[in-house]
Amino acid sequence: MLALQLLVNGILLGGLYVLVAQSLNLIFGVMGVVNLAHGAVIALAGLFTYWFTAHTGANPLLVLPIAGVAGALMGALGQRLLVEPVMRHGARSELLSLLVTFGLSYILIELALQLFGADFVSVPDLQSSWQLGSLAFGKALVVAGVFALVMSALLYAWLNHSMSGKTLLAAAQSPTGAISCGIDVALVRMTAFGIGVGLAAAAGVLVIIIQPVAPQTASDLTLLAFVIIALGGLGDYLGVAIAAVLLGITQSVAGYYLGGNAEYILPYVLLLVVMVARPGRFRRIR
Amino acid sequence: MPSQRRPWGASSYCRGALAAFSCLIGLGGVAQAAKPIVIGTTVSETGPLATDGEYQLRGLQLGVAEINAHGGWLGRKVELKVYDDKSSPGAAVRLYQRLITLDKVNLLIGPYSSLVTVAVAPLINKYHMATLEPGASVPSIYVKGNTWNLMNTADSTTYLHQLLPLAKQHGAKTVALLGLESAYSLACYHARVAQAKELGFKIVYQTTYTLQTDFSSIALAIKNAKPAVVLECGYYPDSVNLVRSLHQQGYAPQFMGETVGPVEAAYVKALGPLANRVYGNSGWWFNFKTPGNAKFIADYKKMFHAEPDYHAAAAYTATQLLGAAVEGTHSLDQEKIRQWIVTHKVESIQGPIQDNQYGHTVGAVQDRVQIQSGVLKLVAPASLAQAKPEIPYTGN
Numbered sequence: 001m002l003a004l005q006l007l008v009n010g011i012l013l014g015g016l017y018v019l020v021a022q023s024l025n026l027i028f029g030v031m032g033v034v035n036l037a038h039g040a041v042i043a044l045a046g047l048f049t050y051w052f053t054a055h056t057g058a059n060p061l062l063v064l065p066i067a068g069v070a071g072a073l074m075g076a077l078g079q080r081l082l083v084e085p086v087m088r089h090g091a092r093s094e095l096l097s098l099l100v101t102f103g104l105s106y107i108l109i110e111l112a113l114q115l116f117g118a119d120f121v122s123v124p125d126l127q128s129s130w131q132l133g134s135l136a137f138g139k140a141l142v143v144a145g146v147f148a149l150v151m152s153a154l155l156y157a158w159l160n161h162s163m164s165g166k167t168l169l170a171a172a173q174s175p176t177g178a179i180s181c182g183i184d185v186a187l188v189r190m191t192a193f194g195i196g197v198g199l200a201a202a203a204g205v206l207v208i209i210i211q212p213v214a215p216q217t218a219s220d221l222t223l224l225a226f227v228i229i230a231l232g233g234l235g236d237y238l239g240v241a242i243a244a245v246l247l248g249i250t251q252s253v254a255g256y257y258l259g260g261n262a263e264y265i266l267p268y269v270l271l272l273v274v275m276v277a278r279p280g281r282f283r284r285i286r
Numbered sequence: 287m288p289s290q291r292r293p294w295g296a297s298s299y300c301r302g303a304l305a306a307f308s309c310l311i312g313l314g315g316v317a318q319a320a321k322p323i324v325i326g327t328t329v330s331e332t333g334p335l336a337t338d339g340e341y342q343l344r345g346l347q348l349g350v351a352e353i354n355a356h357g358g359w360l361g362r363k364v365e366l367k368v369y370d371d372k373s374s375p376g377a378a379v380r381l382y383q384r385l386i387t388l389d390k391v392n393l394l395i396g397p398y399s400s401l402v403t404v405a406v407a408p409l410i411n412k413y414h415m416a417t418l419e420p421g422a423s424v425p426s427i428y429v430k431g432n433t434w435n436l437m438n439t440a441d442s443t444t445y446l447h448q449l450l451p452l453a454k455q456h457g458a459k460t461v462a463l464l465g466l467e468s469a470y471s472l473a474c475y476h477a478r479v480a481q482a483k484e485l486g487f488k489i490v491y492q493t494t495y496t497l498q499t500d501f502s503s504i505a506l507a508i509k510n511a512k513p514a515v516v517l518e519c520g521y522y523p524d525s526v527n528l529v530r531s532l533h534q535q536g537y538a539p540q541f542m543g544e545t546v547g548p549v550e551a552a553y554v555k556a557l558g559p560l561a562n563r564v565y566g567n568s569g570w571w572f573n574f575k576t577p578g579n580a581k582f583i584a585d586y587k588k589m590f591h592a593e594p595d596y597h598a599a600a601a602y603t604a605t606q607l608l609g610a611a612v613e614g615t616h617s618l619d620q621e622k623i624r625q626w627i628v629t630h631k632v633e634s635i636q637g638p639i640q641d642n643q644y645g646h647t648v649g650a651v652q653d654r655v656q657i658q659s660g661v662l663k664l665v666a667p668a669s670l671a672q673a674k675p676e677i678p679y680t681g682n
Contacts, residue, residue, distance in 0.1 A: 002510065005535075009502040054555075118336035120523045124558030129534045138502070138534035211499040212523040212556060216332045216373070255503025260495020261467065263503060 001134055006252045008135055014248025015145020018241050019206060020221060021228035022152055023199035029235030030172040030192035032094050033083060036101040038200055039221030040108035045071060045204025046213040047116040053123050060123050060209055061143070068202040075197025078104065079190045087189065105218060112215035120212035144206040151199060152241050159237070168192055172235070227267045231274055322363040323618065325350070325608070326391030328381045328406075330398045333373025334497055337522045337550055338597050339398040342421050343368065344590050345598035346395060349605025352585065359612045371397055375405030382406050386413050392618050395604050396435065398597070400424035400442065400470035407435045416624035418608055419645075420600035424469040428646035434620075436627050438607055438639050439600040440569040440650035442470040442545075443477035446517055448654045448666045449543040449565050450478065454485050456677060458514035458540055462491035464504070464528070466520040474519035474545055487515070497524065505531035508539075515541040522547040526556045529681075533560055538681030541565065549595050554660050562659060563679040567652035570599035570636045571664045573672060578606075579635040596636075596652075603634040 024038045045067045053060045082104060086096035126140035159165035171178040171188040178185050207213060207221075229235075232243030247267055255263030327346060330339030350366045358364050367389060371378035378397050385391050386409070394410065396403050396419035403422035410417045411434045419427065419435050423442035427435050450461065461482050465475025475494065482489055490511035493504060505528065508516060516539040518528055525547025532538070547553050548566030572583060572593075582602055586594040594602075608623075610632050615622040624645075631640040640648050654666035656675055663673045 002506075005506055006503070009506065013500055013502065113332060118332050118340060119552055120334075120337050120526075121552055122526060122556035124556060124560070127530055127533055127558070127560060129536060131536070136534055136536050138531075141534075212526050212552075214334075214336060214523075216334065216336065251500065252503050255500065256507050259493035260464075260501075260504055261493075263500065264496040 005135055006256055007249060008137060010249030010252030011245055012138060012141035012145050012248070013252060014245030015148045016141060016207070016210060017224070017228050017244035017248055018152055019144050019148035019203045021225040021232075021240055021244055022148065022155065022237065023196040023203065024222075024225040025229040025232075025235065025237060025240050026155065026199070027193055027196035028229065029237070030168055031083075031087070031097070031189050032172075033097040033101065033193075034094075034226065035193075035196065036098065036222055037105040037108055038101075038225055039218035039223075040105045040112070040215075041071060041075075041197055041200040042204040042207055042221050043213055043215055043218040044108055044112045045201035046208030046217075047112055047121065047204075047215065049205045049208050050121045050123055050213075051116060053125075060125050060205060063205045064147075064202050067205050068198045071201025072194040072198030075200075076190050076194030078197070079193035080186075083193065084186055084189060087186075105222070109215045109218050112218075116215065118214060118216065120214040120217075121208070122212040123209055125209050140206070140209045144203075144210060147202070147206060151202075152237060156237050164191075224267070227271050230271055231267075320362060322365040323359055323393065323612075324365050324367050324389070324391045325393045325395055325605075326367045326382075326385035326389060327395040328369045328371035328378050328385075328397045328402075330373040330402065331370035333371075334521065334523065335373040335399050335401070337552060338421075338546060338595075339373070341595050341597035342398040342601040344586070345420070345594065345601025345603075346605060348582070348586055348589055348598070349602045351589070353605060353609055359609055360616065360618075367391055371402060373399070373402065375402050378402045378406050379409055382409050386415060393608060393612075393623075395420065395601075395608070396422055399468075400427065400473070401468045403427060403435070404469045407432055410434050414620050416611075416620045416627065418604040418627075420604040421597065422470070424473045425646060426469070426473070428641075428644045430644055433628075433644050434624060436624065436641055436645040437647040438604050438634075438641075439596075439636070439647060440652045441647065442474045442519075444651040445470075445474040445519060445545045445567045446478060446543045446565065446654070447481065447651065449517060449541060450481055450485055450487065450515065452654075452666070452675060453515045453541045454487070456540070459486075459488060460490045460511075460513045461487045461515040461517060462508045462511060462513035462539070463489060464492070464516075464518040464520070465494045466518075466524055467494050467496050468521070471519040471521070471545065478517055478519065495524070497521075499523070499527055501527045501531035502535065504528070505535040505537065508532065509535045509537035512537075513539055515539055515543070517541075518544045520545060520547065522550050522553065526553065529557055529560050529564065533681050538679055540678040542679040542681075548657055549655060549662060551593065551595075554657060554662075559660075559682055561657045562682075563676050564657050565665075565675075566655045566657070566662070568596040568655050568664070569650060569652045570596040571653060571655070571670065573664060573670060574635065574637065576635045576637055577633050582635050599635055603636050603639065606634055607632050607639060 027035045049060050049063045087093045129136040171185045175185050228244050232240030251263045329343040353364045369381040394415045394417040398421035400422045407427050411432050425441045490513045525544040543565035548564050554561045611623045611626040614626050628641045656665045665675045
C-alpha cells in the first residue's frame with residue numbers, strides 16, 4: 001500500500017509538472033523561443049486569483065477561463081509587439097527572443113510586486129483529499145493533474161489531427177517551406193504564443209491553490225519548467241508529459257526514503273545525467 | 287534601487303536664496319552640522335524571505351519616524367537608506383559594501399534573516415561598524431572575533447523550546463523533527479533534536495529540506511512514523527506546504543509546531559481552519575507590559591493599517607537601542623557605540639535587552655503562541671498567557 005501511495009503522490013506531482021511545463025514547451029516547440037517570462041505569467045495569474053477570490057469570495061476555479069482567455073489575448077499581443085520583430089533576424093532570433101522574454105519577465109515580476117506586494121499567498125481551497133480505500137488523493141493536485149492531462153491530450157490531438165495544428169507544426173519544422181505554401185507564419189507564431197501564455201495563466205490559477213506563490217516565485221517556476229521540457233525532449237509534447245510523471249514518481253520515492261534535500265536536487269541531477277548521457281535530446285525536435 | 291528617498295547631501299542645503307547666501311559667506315559648516323544621520327540597511331523586499339522582511343522594514347520605518355518626531359539624534363534628523371537585497375546573501379554583501387564605502391552611511395542595521403546576515407557579518411566586522419541585527423537569531427554570528435554584529439532578539443535555539451515540555455506533560459513520547467536548510471532554522475532544528483533526546487522523546491522521523499514545495503513524501507513518511515509531535519523549523523511557504531500535505535495524507539499529530547510561519551497573517555489566510563491549534567513562537571507580543579509597547583502597536587496600525595509581528599518589534603527595538611547608544615555616548619563613533627551596547631541593559635518593547643561581550647543577547651527567549659479559532663494567542667509563559675493551550679491539534 002505504501003508503494004501505491006508513493007506512486008499516486010508521484011503521478012499527482014507529475015501532473016503539476018505537466019501543467020507548469022507544457023505551455024513553455026508549446027512555445028519552444030513552435031517558435032524556438034525559450035519564454036523566460038513563463039514563470040512570471042504563472043505567478044501573475046496566481047496572484048490575480050488570490051486577489052480576485054479574496055475580494056469576491058468566488059471559487060478560484062472560476063478564474064480559470066478568465067485567466068486562460070486574458071492570458072491568451074495578452075500573450076498574442078505581446079508576441080506581435082515584442083517577440084515577432086526579433087524573429088526576422090535568422091540565426092540570431094533565438095538569442096534575441098531570449099533577451100526580450102528575459103526583459104519581459106522582469107517587467108511582469110515588477111508589475112506583480114506593485115499590484116500584489118511581495119508576500120507569499122495561497123488560497124485555502126481544495127486542501128483535503130479524496131480517499132480510495134487507504135489511498136489519499138490530494139484534491140488540488142487531482143484537479144491540476146486532470147486539467148493538465150486534458151490540456152495535453154487536446155494539444156496533442158489538435159497538433160496532430162487538425163489542419164490548423166498541422167499548419168502550426170509545419171511552420172515549426174520549416175518556416176521557409178510554410179511560407180512558400182502560403183501559410184502566414186507570423187500568424188501561426190502569434191497563435192502558438194497566445195495559446196502557450198493562456199495555458200500558463202490557467203496553470204497559475206491552479207498552482208496557487210496547491211502552494212504559496214509570490215512574484216519572486218516566477219524564476220523558480222521557469223527553471224522547473226525548463227528542466228522538465230529538457231528532460232522530456234524540447235518540443236516533444238508526449239515526451240514531456242511522460243518525463244514529468246516519471247520525475248514526479250522518482251521524487252516521491254526519493255523524498256520518502258532519502259528526505260527533502262534528495263527530493264529537491266533530483267531534477268537537476270537527472271538533467272545533468274541526461275545532458276551527459278544523451279546530449280542529442282537537447283535539440284529542438286522539429 | 288533604494289526604496290527610500292536619497293539622503294540629503296550638503297548641496298541640498300545650498301538650494302534656495304537663503305541657503306546659497308549661507309554657503310557663500312562660509313556657513314556651510316552650520317549646514318554640515320545639521321546633516322541627517324543616515325542609517326543604512328538592506329531588507330528582503332523581494333525573494334522568499336519577503337513576507338518577514340516587510341515586517342522588519344516597517345519596524346525600522348516606524349522607529350525612524352518616531353525618532354524624528356522627537357527631534358532626532360544629537361539634534362539631527364535621522365534617515366533610513368534601504369536597499370532590497372532580494373533575499374540573496376550575495377546581493378546583501380554587495381549592498382552593505384556599497385552602504386559602507388560609497389554611501390558612507392553613519393550607522394548600519396543588519397538585514398533580515400540569519401541566512402543573509404551570516405554572509406554580511408564578516409564585512410561588518412571588517413569595517414568595524416557597530417551593527418544591530420534585529421533579523422538574525424542564529425547564535426554562531428555572535429562569537430569571539432566577530433563582535434561588531436550586535437543581536438537584539440532571542441536566538442533561534444529558543445524557538446519552540448516550550449513545545450516539547452508541554453507535549454511531554456500530556457503524555458507525548460514520539461516526535462518528528464524537520465529543519466529547513468538555512469542558518470537560523472538549522473540552529474533551531476539541532477537545538478530541538480538535542481532537547482527531544484534530553485526529554486526522552488523517541489525521534490521517529492527527522493529530515494532537513496531545501497525550499498521545496500512538494501511535501502507529500504515527507505508527510506507520508508511522517509504519517510507512517512505516527513509521531514505525537516511534529517515540529518518544523520522553517521519559513522512561511524514551507525510551513526504552509528507541510529500542514530497542507532499532512533492533511534492531504536490524512537495525518538494530524540497531537541501537537542503541531544512551526545517557527546515563523548504561524549505568526550504571519552498570511553498563514554491563517556492560506557490554511558484556513560487547518561491553521562487552528564498550530565503552535566508558533568514570538569519574541570514579542572501585543573500584551574507585553576513593556577515600555578512603549580502600546581504606543582508601538584497603535585502607531586504601527588496607524589502607519590501601515592496592519593498589525594505588527596515580532597520581526598517588526600525587533601526592528602523597531604533596534605532603532606530604539608541604537609538611539610540610546612548614540613545619545614548615551616553623544617557620538618557616532620562605532621567603537622563607543624559598540625561598547626555602550628554591550629555594557630548596558632536597555633528596556634525595550636520586547637523586554638530588557640542585554641548583549642554580552644560578543645554581541646549575543648542574553649536571557650531573551652521566544653514565547654509560545656497558538657492559533658485558536660483563526661486568532662493567534664500567547665499561551666506561554668503562564669504569567670502572560672492570554673489563553674490556555676488547546677489540545678490536540680485536529681487538522682481541520
